[in-house]
Amino acid sequence: MSTEILVNIGQQETRVALVEGGAAQEIHMQRASRHGLTGNIYKGKVQRVLPGMQAAFVEIGLERTAFLHVADMVPLPVNGDAMPSISQLLHEGQQVLVQVLKDPIGSKGARLTTLLSIPSRYLVLLPHEKHVGVSARIEDEAERERLREVLDALQQRMAPQFGLIARTAAEGAEAAALEADVAFLLRLWKAISDRAAVSEPGTLVHGDLPLSMRILRDLLGTHVERVRIDDAEECRRVKQFAQLFVPQAAPLIELYEGAAPIFDLYGVEDDINRALNRRVDLKSGGHLVIDQTEAMTTIDVNTGAYIGHRNLEETVLKTNLEAAQAIARQLRLRNLGGIIIIDFIDMKSEDHRAQVLRALERALAADHARTHVYPFSPLGLVEMTRKRTRESLGHILCEPCPTCSGRGTIKTVETVCHEIAREVQRAARQFEAKGFLVLAAPNVIRGLVEEESLGLANLETALERPIRLQAESAYGQESFDVVPL
Template sequence: MSTEILVNIGPQETRVALVEGGSAQEVHVQRASRHGLTGNIYKGTVQRVLPGMQAAFIEIGLERTAFLHVNDMLATPANGGAAPLITQLLHDGQRVLVQIVKDPLGSKGARLTSLLSIPSRYLVLLPYEPHVGVSARLEDEAERGRLKQILDELQQRLAPNFGVIARTAADGAEPVALEADLLFLLRLWDDVITQAEPAPPGTLVHGDLPLSMRILRDLLGTTVERIRIDSASECERVREFAQTFIPQAAPLVELYEGRAPIFDLYGVEDDISRALERKVDLKSGGHLVFDQTEAMTTVDVNTGAYIGHRNLEETVLKTNLEAAQAIARQLRLRNLGGIIILDFIDMKSEDHRAQVLRALERALAADHARTQIHPFSPLGLIEMTRKRTRESLGHILCEPCPACSGRGTIKTVETVCHEIAREVQRAARQFEAKGFLVLAAPHIVQRLVEEQPSGLAALEASLERPIRLQAEAGYTQENFDVVPL
């Protein structure tokens, strides 16, 4: 399967699409006003210690204070013992060096760790945890042994007080490349420490690479055929960065000079638009419905217009197998994380359930994010988790609807009319007014005048005061005001 990386550079926004087999599988967005913060290292100040939660709030210069739990601190319990009390490790006003592991999301502040780590192309440097490890995604035991042996030698010779982990990208890497990577990380850590010492609290000590360069580290794989960038200056910068740190990637970087926007290739722009919709159509005629909440994401599978050619069980199996492929792609494309509940169409056959579960596992195998899938529950649901380290595509590109405040529904016209009547009655008891002025959306006023005139007249008679209506074009359906006169 051919794989390309498309990079769109705008004045205040960088977008990256990973295209596999002619369709977008992942989309990454970085905006000048809203950079992703995961991986950034800050010098912070302990604002408040919470003994009951074994955690602390840390001020690092962001809009909201960040959260640090005792399990994410340097002092890890030895021999599986109990974690030390947070009050033994931190106190109010203390200055600490911390790293963001989860971006702020909604009303929640960033999640922090003091177990700092700095990644490069092949390795991750752990300044405070002196051990050697290999990524669990590297399953070949011979390759794991080879990397472990190389890293053991490099650590003892170059970084005896540091920990080193081989990333998935280190698969097949030569010892000289791994050594160069480790030397680069050690130089980078020296720079971090040099900047952190005199820095005041709230200072960003180390930030991750810009998105256009970070893709070479995070998305580049052996199957990537080329990286196309639509900005000549950024293309040159990325190529220079690649020549220095990832020489084998430099020949893959090329300038896109086509007349059409780069994201019109392979329909990426259309894929992004569809990824913001609740409903996803399947080729068979069925469809998926995605609902994302604070606690979890649910996905409902429906047969829709598909009626099949044999029997109901075959129709359901075919739809569910197609849905498994589409769900895996949409989870990557939308970058949905946390708890995910999949409601496939009910299947009586255990063999059919096993087929759908295997299809889902195969489809998720290419996902860069770690996933954990549980078998069908007694209710016929699949529960799974997907590691969440950055905001979803919907959170980045969208905001709650001002009319419904994110509920997805609004009150009916009739409901609003009854609310207006109750608010007028409430105002009549509270104010000694000669009458009342009701300001509401034009179609609400029209409903009160044309369809509920008897109700309005009865209300005026009961209050013995006039009620005047005024249409306001700027009001939404649910908005209204009652003004005593």
Template structure:
């Protein structure tokens, strides 16, 4: 699969685009003011233990205390977790790692099950054992990697485990050994800093996005990495020289006149990824709504009537939607609970094929996904691991007019509220006249569709009502001033 990584680097922001066959699949963004924390290791202090929730709040020195669940406390493989108040106590120091960034009003989620990643391997310094990425499907290769793991097990860190990442497929034993030695040295450095640190301090910070993108995204399928900064280009070359020598020659400095994200229409795709509606080539469309609790995706045929019968039209639309949904989840970095409402299909074979298409399209997703069975209401329930904020959460804020609801009161509704407010004001205050300040659309309704009602109200209160347009008012903002 032909892939390319485009990196747009400015002093305040780094943006990374993963493009497959000329189509944007993933966008990663990091701003200097709001750097992600996933992977960072802190020496924390237990502030509160909550036996009822089987959780604790940990002070890591961040703005909000971090959340630690009993399932994220270090324990032996297969052991059942005892009550959390038997494992930790208030005031205790704990070395913890962030596994989920603060999102909304929630603090970071942390674990004591520390992992230290590199290009090919993940070191688990506190738990022994060997794991191989599920995306490495070749049985012979999986067996080879496990053999290599046993050969490496006697070197360096005792009692530590290894996980072979997808990038380890085909890597030589020499490269894997060098990777493990690097991780052992890094963990020893982290451990020494933790011994000298005070609670509430950062002990180890994960790589910035510029370098993390190369570590996590640059698989064998990536043909080249283009960066539009000379300084960033040199940083990438230096990083590759030490850790990823095989990638060094694929890194290019982009010096074209067009902005790098104009290549392949990446900038336009980002704008479309922030829209609620996603058009399908067939004429159908998706409607994606992201809430705090879950994300819902509704599939519609729209104007698509291109096949011989209704069942075939619905089937083809759902098949196309399955591909589009998998791409949108990656592109928007949507996580948590996701509910998909495909168009109802009467044929069980059609349902099976659509579900298989969705599963296959999600295989390329680096985030772990789980798909449940179709519910009795015909909904597909799934989860996608969320560790960082979504594209919308990173780049947008709630609308100051609608408060994030996506709707505002109609001009007609506001007009009737104004009528009620006028009656309330003239009953409370002596006034010769009433001045109404409102948005242009509301004043237009009062002078047009509701002009008769306005005249009747004037007669009823026996006072003139003057209307004044306030162009800076929001659609549902108004003032009634008795004078």
């Protein structure tokens, strides 16, 4: 399957699309006004310690204080040892060097760790641990053993007080390249340590690479055929970076000079717009309905117009298998994370359920984010988790509807008319007014004049005061004002 990376450089926004087999699989965005924070290192100050939650709130200079849990401060206990109390590790006012694990999402502040990790092309340096490991995505046992031996030797010789982890990109890398990576990481850590020593609390000590360069580290795998960038200056900078840090990627980088916008290739722009819709149509005629909430994401699978050719069981199985593929793609494309509940169409056959579960797991295997899928529940639901480190595409590109405040529904005209009547009665008890002026949306005023005219006339009679109506096109359907005259 051919794989390309498309990079669109705007005035205030950089967008990256990972395209596999002619279809966009992942979208990454970075805006000048709103950089992603994951991986950034800050000099923080402990604002509050919460022993009952085994956590602390840390001020790092962002809009909201960040959250630090004890599990992100010490390695996981072994042999049943108890986790130390947060009060033993932190106190209010203490300065601490922290790294962002998860960006702020919704009303939640950033999640932090003191177990810092500094990534490079092939390796990750662990300044506060002495662990040597190899990415689980490298499955060849011989290669895993080779990398472990090389890293053990490099650690003992160059970084005995640090830990090292081989990233997926290290598969097949020569020992000399890994050694150069260790040397680079040690220089970088010294610069970070020196900067942290003189920084004030609440300041950024080390920021991650710009998105256009970070993709070479995070997305560039062995199957990527080329990286196309639509800006000449940025293309030159990325090539220079690649020649220094990812030399094997430099020949893959090219300037895109086509007449059409780069995201019109393979329909990426259309994919982004469709990824903001709740409904995802399947080729068979079925469809998905995806709802993202703060607690979880739910996905409902429907047969729609597809009726199959043999029987109901065949129709259901075929739709569910197609849905499993589409769900895996949508999770990556929309960057949906956390708890995900999938309501496949009910299947009586255990064999059919197993087939759908295997299809979902195979489709998720290409996902860069860590996923875990659980068997069908007694209610026929599939529960899964996907690691969430940054905001979803919908949260980046959209905001809650000002009319419905994010509910997805608005009150009917009839409901608003009744609310206006109650508000007029309330105002009549509070104010010695000669009459009342009602300002509301045109369709609400129309409802008061037509459907609710009798009730309005009865209200005027009961209050013995006139009620004037005035349509305001700037008002939303739920908005209104009652003004005493």
